[in-house]
Amino acid sequence: MVDLAWKMLFHDKLRFFITLSGVAFSVMLVLVQTGLFGGLLENATVTIEHMGADVWITSRNSPNLDFVHQFSESNVERVRALPGIKRADNLILSFMQVSLPTGAEETTVVYALEDFAAWGVPWKLTAGDLADLKRGPHVIFDEFARKRFGDFAVGDYREVNGQRLKIVGTTKDAKSFTTTPLAFVDYQRAQQMQPDLLRGRASYILVKLEAGADRERVMAELRRILPHNDVYTAHDWAQRSRTYWVENTGIGFNAFLTVFLGCLVGVVVVAQTLYTSTMEHLREFGTVKAIGGSNWDIYKILGKQAVLSAIFGFVLGYLPARALEPVIAKADLKLIIPSELSVTVLVGTVLLCLIAALVSFRKVATIDPALVFRV
Amino acid sequence: MTAAIIAEGITKEFREGQETLRILRGISLEVSQGEIVAIEGPSGSGKTTFISILGCLLGATSGHVQVAGKDVNPKKPSRLADIRRQHLGFVFQQFNLFPSLTAQENVEYALNLKGIVGAEARKEAGELLDRVGLEDRKHFLPRDMSGGQKQRIAIARALCGKPDVILADEPTASLDSVVAEQVLTLFQKLAREDGRALLIVTHDSKVRRITDRVARIEAGLLAA
Numbered sequence: 208m209v210d211l212a213w214k215m216l217f218h219d220k221l222r223f224f225i226t227l228s229g230v231a232f233s234v235m236l237v238l239v240q241t242g243l244f245g246g247l248l249e250n251a252t253v254t255i256e257h258m259g260a261d262v263w264i265t266s267r268n269s270p271n272l273d274f275v276h277q278f279s280e281s282n283v284e285r286v287r288a289l290p291g292i293k294r295a296d297n298l299i300l301s302f303m304q305v306s307l308p309t310g311a312e313e314t315t316v317v318y319a320l321e322d323f324a325a326w327g328v329p330w331k332l333t334a335g336d337l338a339d340l341k342r343g344p345h346v347i348f349d350e351f352a353r354k355r356f357g358d359f360a361v362g363d364y365r366e367v368n369g370q371r372l373k374i375v376g377t378t379k380d381a382k383s384f385t386t387t388p389l390a391f392v393d394y395q396r397a398q399q400m401q402p403d404l405l406r407g408r409a410s411y412i413l414v415k416l417e418a419g420a421d422r423e424r425v426m427a428e429l430r431r432i433l434p435h436n437d438v439y440t441a442h443d444w445a446q447r448s449r450t451y452w453v454e455n456t457g458i459g460f461n462a463f464l465t466v467f468l469g470c471l472v473g474v475v476v477v478a479q480t481l482y483t484s485t486m487e488h489l490r491e492f493g494t495v496k497a498i499g500g501s502n503w504d505i506y507k508i509l510g511k512q513a514v515l516s517a518i519f520g521f522v523l524g525y526l527p528a529r530a531l532e533p534v535i536a537k538a539d540l541k542l543i544i545p546s547e548l549s550v551t552v553l554v555g556t557v558l559l560c561l562i563a564a565l566v567s568f569r570k571v572a573t574i575d576p577a578l579v580f581r582v
Numbered sequence: 583m584t585a586a587i588i589a590e591g592i593t594k595e596f597r598e599g600q601e602t603l604r605i606l607r608g609i610s611l612e613v614s615q616g617e618i619v620a621i622e623g624p625s626g627s628g629k630t631t632f633i634s635i636l637g638c639l640l641g642a643t644s645g646h647v648q649v650a651g652k653d654v655n656p657k658k659p660s661r662l663a664d665i666r667r668q669h670l671g672f673v674f675q676q677f678n679l680f681p682s683l684t685a686q687e688n689v690e691y692a693l694n695l696k697g698i699v700g701a702e703a704r705k706e707a708g709e710l711l712d713r714v715g716l717e718d719r720k721h722f723l724p725r726d727m728s729g730g731q732k733q734r735i736a737i738a739r740a741l742c743g744k745p746d747v748i749l750a751d752e753p754t755a756s757l758d759s760v761v762a763e764q765v766l767t768l769f770q771k772l773a774r775e776d777g778r779a780l781l782i783v784t785h786d787s788k789v790r791r792i793t794d795r796v797a798r799i800e801a802g803l804l805a806a
Binding site: 208209211214215217218490491493494495496497498499500501502504575577579580581 | 630631633634637639640659660663664666667668670671672674675676678680681682683687690691692694695696699700739742743751
C-alpha cells in the first residue's frame with residue numbers, strides 16, 4: 208500500500224517539525240510538571256513508605272505527617288498488650304532550630320526512635336554508624352541539609368535547640384514536603400532537647416502486626432482503646448498526608464493548571480498545523496475523492512498523520528524530560544516519571560492529537576469534490 | 583454500440599443569497615463505448631458543472647445519470663464513490679498529482695483505492711506507466727517532470743482499474759502543442775483500441791481532430 212499519509216507528512220519537513228515541536232513541548236511540560244509534582248508528593252510521605260509500619264497511630268485529626276500534636280507516650284503500652292501486635296514503638300517528629308556557624312538559624316525536622324534499625328530508618332546511610340546515635344549527644348543529618356546548614360562532615364558539631372550535637376552520620380534522600388532537612392536523633396535525646404513539648408510524649412505510634420493478624424480487627428481494637436487518637440494503615444496515612452498538600456496548598460491546582468495549559472498548547476499547535484496542512488492539500492484530498500476514495504479514506508490519512516505527530520512528538524518530548532532528571536536532582540528536587548505516567552501521557556497525546564484533527568475532519572467532510580476541476 | 587454514460591434532462595441550480603442560479607437547464611447526452619465526445623462552450627456556460635455531475639462528484643438538481651448501466655443516486659455518497667472507483671477515470675487540467683508521491687506511487691495509490699494492493703498494484707502501475715511512455719521516469723517526483731510527463735502520469739492513473747468512461751477537463755491546456763498532440767493520440771488509442779468512452783471538456787480546437795462528436799453548451803443548454 209502506498210502510504211499517502213506518511214509521504215504527505217514528510218514531504219513538508221518544516222511543517223512537520225513545527226507540529227512535532229508543539230507536541231514535544233507540551234509532552235515535556237506535562238511530564239516535567241507532573242514528575243516534579245510526584246517528586247514533591249513522594250517527599251511528603253517518603254518516611255511513611257520506608258518505615259515499614261503496618262499501622263500508624265496519630266494524634267486526633269492530624270492533617271499530615273509533618274503537622275503533628277503530641278500525645279502520651281504511655282499509650283504505646285496499651286498497644287503492645289493487644290493480641291496481633293508484633294511490635295509497637297513511639298516515634299517523635301518535631302521541628303527544632305539549628306544554630307549555624309554564621310549565627311543564623313535554620314529549622315530541621317527531627318525524627319526520633321528508640322530503635323531506628325528495627326524500622327529500617329534511615330534507609331540510605333551514606334556515612335557513620337546508626338548505633339552511634341545512642342552513644343551520646345549525637346545526630347545524623349541528611350546530606351541535603353548541607354545547603355541549609357553549611358558544609359559538614361561526620362565528627363563536626365552543630366547546635367540543635369541549644370544542645371551541642373556531634374554529627375555521627377549522613378543519609379541520602381530523606382526529605383520532607385516542605386524541603387526542611389531531616390535529622391535523626393535518639394528518642395530520649397529528642398525529649399531532652401525539647402522537654403516542654405516532648406517529655407513523656409510522642410508524636411506517633413508505629414505498629415507492626417503479627418503475620419496472619421486480622422488487620423481490620425486489630426485496628427478496630429486500637430480505635431477502641433485509644434479513643435483520642437486516629438488509627439490509619441500506612442497507605443491511608445500517606446494518602447491523607449498527600450491529599451492535604453494537594454488540596455490545601457494550591458500545589459495540586461498549580462500542577463493541574465500547568466498540565467492543562469500544556470495540553471492546550473499541544474492541541475492548538477497540532478490543530479492549527481493539521482488544519483493549515485489540510486487547507487493546503489484540499490485539492491489533493493479532492494483528488495482522492497475523485498479517483499474513488501471516500502471521506503473515510505481521507506479521515507484515515509488525517510488520523511494517521513495526527514497519530515504519527517503524537518508518537519514522534521511524544522518521543523521528542525519524553526527524551527529531554529528524562530534527560531532533565533539529573534539536572535533537577537542537582538537542585539535537590541525529584542522528577543519522578545514512572546512508566547504509568549509515560550504511558551498515560553502517550554495515550555493522552557495520541558487522543559488529543561486525534562481531537563485536534565477533528566477540525567480538519569470537518570473541513571474534509573465538506574469539500575466540494577468539483578474543486579478538482581478548478582484551475 | 584452500448585452506452586457508457588447517459589445523462590437525461592440534467593439541471594443544476596445553486597443558491598447565492600436570495601438568488602437561485604440556474605447553471606444547467608436540462609442537458610441530455612449519451613456517449614457510447616469507444617466514442618470520443620468533446621464538450622465545448624464559453625467560460626461560465628456550465629461545462630465543468632456538467633462534467634462534475636457526470637463524474638459523480640456533484641449531484642444534479644434534477645435529471646438522471648447512468649454510468650456503465652448503473653443509476654447514479656446523488657443522495658448516497660458512498661455509492662457515488664463506488665461508481666467513481668469502478669467505472670470512471672479523471673484527467674485534470676492541473677494534473678492533480680500527489681506531489682509527495684513518485685509517478686509509480688501516484689498510479690499505485692489509485693490502484694490501492696480500487697482494492698488492488700501489493701505486488702499486483704506495483705506491476706500494474708508499472709505497466710500503465712510503460713504504456714504512456716514513462717518507463718524511465720517511474721521513480722521521479724512530479725516536481726522533477728515536465729507538464730507533458732505529468733499529464734501522462736495523470737492519464738496512467740485515470741486508466742487504473744480499466745474504467746468505462748474517462749472524463750478529461752482541458753487536458754491539453756497546460757501543454758505545448760507537440761506534447762498536446764502526443765496526449766491526444768494517446769486518448770485516441772484508448773478509445774479505439776480499448777473501447778473506453780472519452781468526454782473531453784476543451785477550448786482547444788486541436789482536440790476536434792480526434793473527436794467523434796462535439797457537444798456545445800451555451801447558457802446551460804446543449805446547443806443544436
